[in-house]
Amino acid sequence: MGIWQSYRMRVRRKRLGLRALRKRRELRPVADRTADLSRRDILLFCTQRNEGARLPHFLDYYRALGVNHFFFVDNDSDDGSLQILARQKDVSVWTTRASYKRSRYGVDWMNWLLRRYGHGHWCLTVDPDELFVYPFCDTRPLRALTDWLEASNVKSFGAMLLDMYPKGRIDAQPYQPGDDPLRIACWFDAGNYAITRNPQLWNLWIQGGPRARVFFRDTPEKAPALNKIPLVKWDRRYVYVSSTHNLLPRGLNLTYDEWGGEKTSGMLLHTKFLSTFPQKAEEELARRQHYGASREYIAYADGIRDNPDLWCRFSEKYINWRQLEILGLMSKGNWA
Amino acid sequence: MSGRQGGGPVGIVMLVHTALHRAEQVARHWARAGCPVVIHVDRIVPRARFDAFRHSLADLDHVTFSQRHRCEWGSWGLVAASQDASDMMLDRFPDVRHVYLASGSCLPLRPVRELQDYLNRHPRTDFIESATTQDVPWTVDGLNHERFTLFFPFSWRRQRRLFDAFVEVQRSLRVRRRMPSGLVPHLGSQWWCLTRQTLSAILQDPNRARHDRFFRQVWIPDEAYFQTLARKYSTQIESRSLTLSKFDYQGKPHVFYDDHMQLLRRSDCFVARKIWPHADRLYDFFLSDDGRAVSRQEPAPGKIDRLFARAVERRTRGRPGLFSQSRWPRAGRTTDASAAKYAVFQGFAELFEDFEGWLSRATGAQVHGHLYAPDRAEFAGRQAVIAGALFDSAALRDANPRAFLTNLLWNTRGERQCFQYGPRDTATACAIIAADPNAQVSVISGAWAVPLFQSNANFADIRAEAARLQGVEARMLKTWRDGRTRARVRIWTMAEFIEAPTEALQLVLEDAGPAKAPRLSEAPRLRDLAGFGQFLQNLKNQGMHPYLMGDFPADPMVPAPKDPERKPYLVRK
Numbered sequence: 012m013g014i015w016q017s018y019r020m021r022v023r024r025k026r027l028g029l030r031a032l033r034k035r036r037e038l039r040p041v042a043d044r045t046a047d048l049s050r051r052d053i054l055l056f057c058t059q060r061n062e063g064a065r066l067p068h069f070l071d072y073y074r075a076l077g078v079n080h081f082f083f084v085d086n087d088s089d090d091g092s093l094q095i096l097a098r099q100k101d102v103s104v105w106t107t108r109a110s111y112k113r114s115r116y117g118v119d120w121m122n123w124l125l126r127r128y129g130h131g132h133w134c135l136t137v138d139p140d141e142l143f144v145y146p147f148c149d150t151r152p153l154r155a156l157t158d159w160l161e162a163s164n165v166k167s168f169g170a171m172l173l174d175m176y177p178k179g180r181i182d183a184q185p186y187q188p189g190d191d192p193l194r195i196a197c198w199f200d201a202g203n204y205a206i207t208r209n210p211q212l213w214n215l216w217i218q219g220g221p222r223a224r225v226f227f228r229d230t231p232e233k234a235p236a237l238n239k240i241p242l243v244k245w246d247r248r249y250v251y252v253s254s255t256h257n258l259l260p261r262g263l264n265l266t267y268d269e270w271g272g273e274k275t276s277g278m279l280l281h282t283k284f285l286s287t288f289p290q291k292a293e294e295e296l297a298r299r300q301h302y303g304a305s306r307e308y309i310a311y312a313d314g315i316r317d318n319p320d321l322w323c324r325f326s327e328k329y330i331n332w333r334q335l336e337i338l339g340l341m342s343k344g345n346w347a
Numbered sequence: 348m349s350g351r352q353g354g355g356p357v358g359i360v361m362l363v364h365t366a367l368h369r370a371e372q373v374a375r376h377w378a379r380a381g382c383p384v385v386i387h388v389d390r391i392v393p394r395a396r397f398d399a400f401r402h403s404l405a406d407l408d409h410v411t412f413s414q415r416h417r418c419e420w421g422s423w424g425l426v427a428a429s430q431d432a433s434d435m436m437l438d439r440f441p442d443v444r445h446v447y448l449a450s451g452s453c454l455p456l457r458p459v460r461e462l463q464d465y466l467n468r469h470p471r472t473d474f475i476e477s478a479t480t481q482d483v484p485w486t487v488d489g490l491n492h493e494r495f496t497l498f499f500p501f502s503w504r505r506q507r508r509l510f511d512a513f514v515e516v517q518r519s520l521r522v523r524r525r526m527p528s529g530l531v532p533h534l535g536s537q538w539w540c541l542t543r544q545t546l547s548a549i550l551q552d553p554n555r556a557r558h559d560r561f562f563r564q565v566w567i568p569d570e571a572y573f574q575t576l577a578r579k580y581s582t583q584i585e586s587r588s589l590t591l592s593k594f595d596y597q598g599k600p601h602v603f604y605d606d607h608m609q610l611l612r613r614s615d616c617f618v619a620r621k622i623w624p625h626a627d628r629l630y631d632f633f634l635s636d637d638g639r640a641v642s643r644q645e646p647a648p649g650k651i652d653r654l655f656a657r658a659v660e661r662r663t664r665g666r667p668g669l670f671s672q673s674r675w676p677r678a679g680r681t682t683d684a685s686a687a688k689y690a691v692f693q694g695f696a697e698l699f700e701d702f703e704g705w706l707s708r709a710t711g712a713q714v715h716g717h718l719y720a721p722d723r724a725e726f727a728g729r730q731a732v733i734a735g736a737l738f739d740s741a742a743l744r745d746a747n748p749r750a751f752l753t754n755l756l757w758n759t760r761g762e763r764q765c766f767q768y769g770p771r772d773t774a775t776a777c778a779i780i781a782a783d784p785n786a787q788v789s790v791i792s793g794a795w796a797v798p799l800f801q802s803n804a805n806f807a808d809i810r811a812e813a814a815r816l817q818g819v820e821a822r823m824l825k826t827w828r829d830g831r832t833r834a835r836v837r838i839w840t841m842a843e844f845i846e847a848p849t850e851a852l853q854l855v856l857e858d859a860g861p862a863k864a865p866r867l868s869e870a871p872r873l874r875d876l877a878g879f880g881q882f883l884q885n886l887k888n889q890g891m892h893p894y895l896m897g898d899f900p901a902d903p904m905v906p907a908p909k910d911p912e913r914k915p916y917l918v919r920k
Contacts, residue, residue: 150606155623162599171672202735202758205747206670215675218746224738231746238672266672271682273665273673325736339757342673345595345662347654 016211024259027250030115031122037109038084038120042097045080045128052079053153055135056124058117059083061294062139063092064287067189069139070099076143077152078135082128084120086111111300115253122250129245133157136241136255137279142193143170143241144332145277146343159346160275161244167258168242169266170277171340173199174220175329176284176321185286192282198326199280200224201338204237214238214257214264221284221321226310235307239279240266275344278335284321356382357459357466357540358443360432362425363451364389364418366624367400370451374410376634380459383409383440387428390417411439421503425537425569426562430550437547444470447540452621453590454603454633461642462589462617466540473545473581476535476588477574483534490514490566495532496523499566527554527561535574538590538620541581548580549573591616591648593655596663601655605629614651615644668760668785670753678782686756689764690787690858691780691834693823694794696767698841698874703727703767705871712763712860718755719748719772734758741773749779756785763860770795770819777823786834787858792824793817793841793896797874800882810889820895842897845873 048054055078059066070081083104085093096104107120114120121136135153137143145156145168160168175196177184184195204219215238223234239255243263250259257264268274292311295301301308327338335341359377363370363386374384386404388397397415404410413432418424429448436446445466455462480492490497497517501509526532541549552558558576562568577584591614593601600621603611605628611619622629665674668686676682696702696716707714707727716725724739726732731739735758737751744751756764768776768788780786795816799809827836837854844851849870880899887893 147604147606151604152625154625155604158623159602162602163597169672200736202754203737203743204671204754205743205750206672206675207747208675215672217672221736223743224732224736224740227743228738228740229742231740231743267675268662268665268673269675269677271665271674271676271680272663273661273669273671275662276671276673323732323736325732325734327736339666339669339671342665342671343658343661344673345658347601347658 020212020259020261023252024248024250027119027122027252027259028126028248031119031126031250034109034114034119035123035127037107037114038105038123039107041085041093041104041106042102044101044103047101048080048128050131053077053133053135053157054080054082054129055137056082056121056129057084057137057139058086058111058120059088059092059139060086060111061088061090061092061291063088063090063095064186064188065139065192065282066092066095068191069142070102072142073135074101076148077154082124084117084124086117111298116301118251118254125245125249125251126247130247132245133160134243134245136243136251140192140283141172141241141279141281143277143279144335144341145170146275146332146336146341146346148277148332156346157242157244160242165275166244167240167263167266168275168277169238169240170242170279171204171217172237172239172279172281173335173340174222174237174281174284175199176221176326178322178326179320181284181288181321182286192285193280193329195286196282196284197329198322199329201325201327201340205231209257209264211261212252212257212259212264213261214240215267216256222307224323225321226307233306240264241279242277273342273344275346276341278332278341280329355442355444355543356440357445357447357463358382358436358440359384360429360436360446360448361386361451361453362389362418362428362432362448363387363400364392366451367392367396369622369624369630371400371403372630372634373449373451373454374404375407376455377459378407378410380463382459383411383436383443385411385413385432385436385439387413387418387432388415389428390415409440411435419502419504421567423563423568426572429569429573433546434550437543437550444543445540446543446546447589447618448538449590449618450538450620452624453538453618454620454622454629455618456591456611456614456633457617457642464643465617469585471542471544472583472585473539473541473577474585474587474589475539475541475574475577475581477533477577477584477586478535480532480534492532493518494534494566494571495526497566498522498524498564500564503566524561524564527557529579530558530575531578532571533574533578534570535586536588536590536592537569538588538592538618539573539577540589541573541577545577545581549576552576589616589646590618590620591646591651592620593651595655596659601658603629607651608632610651610654614646614648615642616646616648668753668757670750670757681784685753685783685785686760687763688785688787688860689756689766690789690855690860691766691768692789692855693768694791694841695789695855697769697794697797698791698844699871700874702871705869706765706856706859709856709869710763710765710859710861712765713759714859715764715766717769717772718751718766719744719768719776721771721773724751725767745773745775748773748776752776752779752783765859770816770823774819774823777826781826781829781832781834781836784833788827788834788836789855789858790824790827790836790838791841791844792820792838793893795820796841796883796893796896797876797879800876800879801874806885806889810886810891813886813893814891817891817893817895824895840895840897842899845876848873 055073081102083096085104085106087108096102176198177195178198200220204217207216209216216236217238218234223231227234236256241255252259292308296308359382377384401412413435416424416428418428433446503510562572565571595601603622605626703714713727715727718724723741724744737754799813883893883899
């Protein structure tokens with residue numbers, strides 16, 4: 012049984028790898044600066060569409076953490092974001108008009124770029140609205156974390172998605188390019204996350220937070236997954252399976268301890284709920300390119316019209332990573 | 348050159364394999380203070396980089412380079428490198444009285460003069476951590492004394508399977524190597540500071556070839572060779588390392604970063620290991636000659652010890668009751684308990700009027716209604732949201748009833764929680780509560796009949812509902828009484844309970860947390876049960892047999908007078 016399972020996983024991994032290989036034809040390079048890469052660089056991979064407003068802060072944030080090179084796939088933007096990206100000295104960008112949905116929500120494109128350029132590097136795969144936070148991120152650069160993980164023989168690092176939201180109507184405080192989104196969306200849910208284990212791929216499956224509380228209160232099983240493994244010492248044999256929720260080989264998904272201890276983990280602060288969101292939700296609903304028949308966006312569009320305030324009396328205001336660690340959302344593990 | 352006044356200067360042997368630019372900085376720092384430095388560079392470093400490194404230190408005449416060995420972790424190479432470099436040090440620099448073994452990622456924390464003064468005050472002392480194998484807790488891979496008695500031809504890092512298999516084979520064959528005569532195995536930190544006398548005695552021992560041959564086969568000889576031999580020759584061993592170096596539970600050294608600056612400054616240790624090569628602020632600060640006041644403090648690494656001990660504790664034991672992306676203990680182990688003790692009441696709210704209000708007045712606890720009620724979670728005060736933004740939706744709760752409970756208890760740490768439970772509620776929660784050693788469950792069986800008795804429903808419906816609830820509660824009682832139940836459970840039948848309610852309530856109050864008054868001052872009011880016996884008789888007459896509440900006579904029932912002498916019957920877990 013165990014051997015049969017392992018074999019099936021292997022076949023699945025190979026298939027996803029081939030799929031990524033095939034989908035590479037959909038990508039057209041716009042700015043290829045990969046010749047500048049050096050062996051120890053930390054790389055970031057991202058798919059984006061019309062996120063021009065967020066990109067300036069996004070790039071600054073990750074440059075400050077110590078990302079050396081950015082890889083973007085631009086999915087048919089028409090807001091000038093492709094031009095913004097092509098101008099950056101540390102960005103390589105590809106563009107495509109192909110279907111986001113049929114590339115399995117960008118995962119095939121990411122898998123290809125990771126396979127082609129990520130081998131042997133620490134690779135961070137995030138969305139433009141996700142800000143990576145890890146223990147000591149205010150005093151230690153990303154390189155300190157990856158050096159430590161490497162010395163500990165750890166190849167993958169978990170970071171749960173934490174939905175951030177403003178107090179009051181989502182569209183009440185307009186977001187301007189370059190702004191820190193956390194100055195507007197600075198509230199989160201501290202302790203309503205439900206965890207189960209995926210018996211096939213071994214990753215934890217985490218649901219909860221404001222999206223479950225407000226948009227999926229009657230159908231919690233459909234609430235989006237919040238578990239993510241964004242930071243991986245990449246090898247060309249690896250593939251992401253479903254978004255960055257899980258990988259193959261599945262040993263990479265064991266980013267948690269099952270014997271009572273705590274493994275070191277981080278957080279992805281998800282700043283989706285800004286003033287730009289209602290319009291984005293309508294647009295994505297029209298395109299129908301998102302996961303699960305875009306049911307998430309259907310729920311948002313309904314929910315947003317009725318009651319646009321995600322804030323509640325027990326919402327927690329974000330201060331820093333130490334606060335998240337004390338609340339138990341993430342952990343320092345044995346990194347001190 | 349302060350070292351020349353009281354005695355010979357301290358000589359530094361540096362073992363270097365990465366971050367050569369940092370090693371150069373540190374070597375320069377030692378040399379500038381007048382210390383001779385012998386550097387060993389791992390043979391894995393390419394020739395070109397070695398030459399560049401050597402060239403960068405060429406301007407210092409008392410910095411020299413010893414013969415290069417390959418220093419794989421846990422192998423003989425590290426000892427061979429230390430031997431050659433020490434030989435060179437003793438030979439080339441006859442003034443040297445103490446030799447300090449350091450690595451390329453060591454950083455001196457105090458001015459070299461202070462170290463020099465300290466050693467001058469202890470001219471004949473060897474600072475080397477050295478303990479017998481029985482007395483040390485640091486074993487890697489379950490090997491302790493066997494490090495000396497077995498053979499280790501395979502690499503632990505690269506050939507783990509072969510390594511383990513070969514150990515097993517030798518164990519089953521009872522292989523035991525003999526220690527060279529006169530030696531008692533000792534272990535300790537590989538970073539030492541030895542006097543010329545002791546070190547030269549070890550290196551010029553007529554039996555050295557025999558010793559080397561033996562230790563070549565010992566596992567991790569760099570933690571054993573000098574530690575064992577120093578015991579043979581030293582006249583005065585101070586069994587501790589002057590280098591602050593801490594290991595985590597995997598035997599990997601903890602690393603220091605810029606944010607450890609204050610901790611390192613206050614530790615008063617002479618040298619710390621291991622420093623992250625990009626910790627610019629640490630290197631800038633500790634390698635600058637800023638004329639800090641000379642102190643004669645003894646090293647006091649206590650605070651750093653505690654910091655790292657806490658980290659290991661967090662990694663191996665974690666925070667009890669936390670279920671998160673980092674900690675997800677498997678069910679059925681002692682580690683999967685919830686965060687705090689809590690009390691669960693089954694049948695009390697049905698039997699007493701305003702039981703919740705009474706309980707929260709009598710104790711300091713937060714008292715909820717039926718958290719697992721069919722329509723919503725009845726939080727205290729019937730709030731829709733509670734600490735941690737936990738929401739009262741029944742669907743959210745029932746999607747993962749265990750997470751709901753553990754979240755509630757984690758979010759409200761420090762405040763005792765109580766809630767009501769019963770056969771009308773989500774039935775799967777019963778097994779979850781029963782498996783939790785923090786649960787204290789009090790059950791009045793059969794009390795679910797009271798709301799039916801008081802309801803205004805058709806009797807046929809009442810009969811059907813009574814049959815259903817009795818069936819559910821019977822299964823729950825089976826779970827509560829199961830041998831594998833880890834919760835503490837007390838069970839009364841309703842008839843038993845109302846015979847002596849005060850006694851029972853007193854017991855129950857102790858579960859619910861610190862009482863406000865030592866004795867019960869205000870008793871909760873029993874609901875009016877006049878005619879309840881007849882109600883049960885009517886159910887019986889309809890062919891449904893209510894038995895969980897115990898025996899009630901059919902005639903109008905009077906609550907029994909309270910009798911303080913009688914003990915209630917209870918089932919203890």
